Amino acid sequence: MPRPVIHWFRRDLRLTDNTALHHAAQSAPQIIPVYILSDWQQHHGWTGPNRQQFLCGCLESLAKNLTTLGSRLILRSGSAEVELERLLRETDAEALYFNRDYDPFGRAMEARVQALCTRLGIACHAYQDSVLHEPGEVLTGSAQPYRVFTPYSKNWLNLPKPAPQGRTATLGPAAAEKIKSLPLPTLAHWQLPACTADIPTPGERAARDRLKRFIDTGILHGYAQQRNLPAGQTTSLLSQDLRFGLLSIREIYQRCRASTTAAQTSIDTYIKELAWREFYFAILWHYPHVFQQEFAPDWQGLPWPGTESEFQRWATGTTGFPIVDAGMRQLLATGLMHNRLRMITAMFLTKDLHCDWRLGESHFMRHLVDGENASNNGGWQWSAGTGADAAPYFRIQNPWLQSVRFDPEGVYIKQWVPELKSVPAELLHKPPAPGLPLTKGYPLPMVDHHEERDRCLAIFAKHKAERR
Numbered sequence: 418m419p420r421p422v423i424h425w426f427r428r429d430l431r432l433t434d435n436t437a438l439h440h441a442a443q444s445a446p447q448i449i450p451v452y453i454l455s456d457w458q459q460h461h462g463w464t465g466p467n468r469q470q471f472l473c474g475c476l477e478s479l480a481k482n483l484t485t486l487g488s489r490l491i492l493r494s495g496s497a498e499v500e501l502e503r504l505l506r507e508t509d510a511e512a513l514y515f516n517r518d519y520d521p522f523g524r525a526m527e528a529r530v531q532a533l534c535t536r537l538g539i540a541c542h543a544y545q546d547s548v549l550h551e552p553g554e555v556l557t558g559s560a561q562p563y564r565v566f567t568p569y570s571k572n573w574l575n576l577p578k579p580a581p582q583g584r585t586a587t588l589g590p591a592a593a594e595k596i597k598s599l600p601l602p603t604l605a606h607w608q609l610p611a612c613t614a615d616i617p618t619p620g621e622r623a624a625r626d627r628l629k630r631f632i633d634t635g636i637l638h639g640y641a642q643q644r645n646l647p648a649g650q651t652t653s654l655l656s657q658d659l660r661f662g663l664l665s666i667r668e669i670y671q672r673c674r675a676s677t678t679a680a681q682t683s684i685d686t687y688i689k690e691l692a693w694r695e696f697y698f699a700i701l702w703h704y705p706h707v708f709q710q711e712f713a714p715d716w717q718g719l720p721w722p723g724t725e726s727e728f729q730r731w732a733t734g735t736t737g738f739p740i741v742d743a744g745m746r747q748l749l750a751t752g753l754m755h756n757r758l759r760m761i762t763a764m765f766l767t768k769d770l771h772c773d774w775r776l777g778e779s780h781f782m783r784h785l786v787d788g789e790n791a792s793n794n795g796g797w798q799w800s801a802g803t804g805a806d807a808a809p810y811f812r813i814q815n816p817w818l819q820s821v822r823f824d825p826e827g828v829y830i831k832q833w834v835p836e837l838k839s840v841p842a843e844l845l846h847k848p849p850a851p852g853l854p855l856t857k858g859y860p861l862p863m864v865d866h867h868e869e870r871d872r873c874l875a876i877f878a879k880h881k882a883e884r885r
């Protein structure tokens with residue numbers, strides 16, 4: 418009697434164009450799909466209810482989609498290697514299939530799972546799936562990793578792209594009833610409080626609808642011109658779908674390239690953004706120290722004298738800088754934030770309040786539905802001026818000028834800071850007269866940008882001089 422194989426779902430919660438699942442389905446008459454829930458409880462410095470709620474919804478949708486194929490998602494909780502060993506024994510599976518994950522935690526877990534399979538004498542098949550090009554594939558002429566985006570992206574863009582493979586249609590019979598599965602998780606599994614944010618609809622179907630809307634309703638067409646404007650939908654809003662693998666990167670790439678209605682410059686600009694995602698995966702892969710330390714050795718040990726109360730005003734969107742507060746409140750309300758705002762708020766925390774970028778990094782990770790270790794770390798180090806290809810430390814964005822440039826009518830600000838609704842737009846982009854708040858109850862700007870800019874330059878310059 419042929420033995421089943423196991424497909425271990427990780428950050429690939431879909432049936433369409435799922436590389437490992439596709440190969441598993443071709444290799445055996447029965448596939449046992451499994452997802453292993455993490456078993457931390459209550460407090461996790463790097464995650465919170467928003468992303469976990471989205472995950473719960475994605476698992477529910479995946480389980481339903483598997484049921485329509487006559488299969489059954491097996492849910493377990495705990496350490497992957499322990500649970501997979503149990504399941505491999507219980508099912509007498511002959512092989513394990515999964516898609517690779519590129520962050521240090523995913524990599525370490527894969528190494529343990531590979532070792533487990535070797536010990537059990539079971540074939541272990543790991544595939545490239547969540548990226549168009551793996552970190553080791555895009556290297557300089559001397560086979561070194563890139564440290565700068567532009568040459569990386571040129572190389573990345575020139576490489577032939579893998580094609581999508583369609584939807585897996587048969588997985589064979591469901592696992593026998595004696596193979597136990599946990600019920601679908603809720604936030605109670607992690608003892609987390611309720612998710613109060615208005616997060617995107619989870620699941621493969623919703624993600625496919627978002628992709629269609631992005632390509633078919635003119636958003637992709639206008640992307641090159643509009644993408645920096647935070648009011649309305651100007652970007653794809655697909656980051657959480659890439660984070661959880663609800664869509665395949667190959668399909669996104671192929672469908673954007675094939676669009677006959679979108680402007681070519683917009684398609685090219687969009688695809689370059691996808692390269693940023695893989696650039697940061699590669700940075701984290703080759704330089705895992707960035708999780709703890711500044712990427713650039715010059716800036717390691719830089720002091721960050723900002724205080725806890727300053728950090729709290731930033732985190733709660735009460736800095737008195739309307740554009741900064743709008744971004745921080747969008748994050749709290751939706752678990753997402755427009756990229757331009759991520760840059761503005763991150764620079765404000767690090768350059769105007771002098772708070773450690775690691776505090777902002779973990780705050781974002783706790784709230785973001787699309788929280789992605791590599792992109793978030795890359796974005797924070799870029800904004801702090803300490804990262805790979807970062808904004809040079811002396812190029813400090815002025816939040817007032819960013820505000821008038823990217824939200825001139827104040828539409829975005831007024832959406833997220835409703836108490837400013839009746840304030841004329843031109844007043845939202847400059848400090849109010851001393852002692853005169855923009856409106857009753859709205860705080861005065863907590864700092865003077867020009868003074869803090871000088872202070873920041875002095876801190877960086879002193880550190881640089883001391884390291885010489």
Ligand SMILES: Cc1cc2nc3c(=O)[nH]c(=O)nc-3n(C[C@H](O)[C@H](O)[C@H](O)COP(=O)(O)OP(=O)(O)OC[C@H]3O[C@@H](n4cnc5c(N)ncnc54)[C@H](O)[C@@H]3O)c2cc1C
Binds near residue numbers: 654697756788800
């Ligand atoms: C401080 C900071 C923190 C960030 N944290 C995250 C994070 O945790 N997760 C995350 O996915 N992105 C992060 N980004 C990148 C970017 O802000 C989001 O990917 C983007 O806002 C998601 O919206 P979208 O899907 O509409 O993007 P689009 O503009 O439609 O871009 C398409 C896709 O390209 C990728 N992408 C775009 N810009 C970047 C970028 N600068 N770096 C890496 N990938 C990019 C994303 O996968 C995105 O979905 C961060 C940026 C900054 C400055």
